[in-house]
Amino acid sequence: MELKVATRSSGGTAIVAVSGEIDLYTAPQLQAEFARLISTSPQRVVIDMSEVEFCDSTGVNVLLSALKRLRERGGDLEVAAPRSAVRKILQVTGLDSVFTVHDAVPDDLLTTEHKG
Structure with missing residues (x-):
């Protein structure tokens, strides 16, 4: 299964839309995108996981690493629209209290996207 990653930015916010599976084989692709994105110093990164199966x-570690690097720069990483399997992983590991988890991509970002 391949991983597709698409990033769009507006102001100090970036939305990273991910689809497919995040595992040992595909995580480096996501990690590379976070590294590129973090170098631009966004204040807020929202990862749209609605299409992550x-x-x-390994994928969880990529998210934690990105969160750490963003917070070191005064930013934050939020998780949006995780499917039930991913949400369960976040709950079982206690990471649902580490990340801000949204049921959907926040409306203010959708509005920004259309103004783009």
Whole structure:
């Protein structure tokens, strides 16, 4: 299963839309996109996980690493629209209290996207 990553930015906010599976084989692709994105110093990054079917511990580690690097620069990483399998991983590991988790991509970002 391949991983597709699309990033769009507006102001100090970026939305990273991910689809497919985040695992040992595809996580480096997501990690590379976060590294590129973090170098632009966004204040807020929202990862849209509505199309992510599976995320293993490697994927979770990529998210945690990105969160750490963003917070070091005064930013934050939020998780939006995780499917039930991904949401369960976040809950079981306690990461649902580490990340801000939204049921959907926040409306203010959708509005920004259309103004784009």
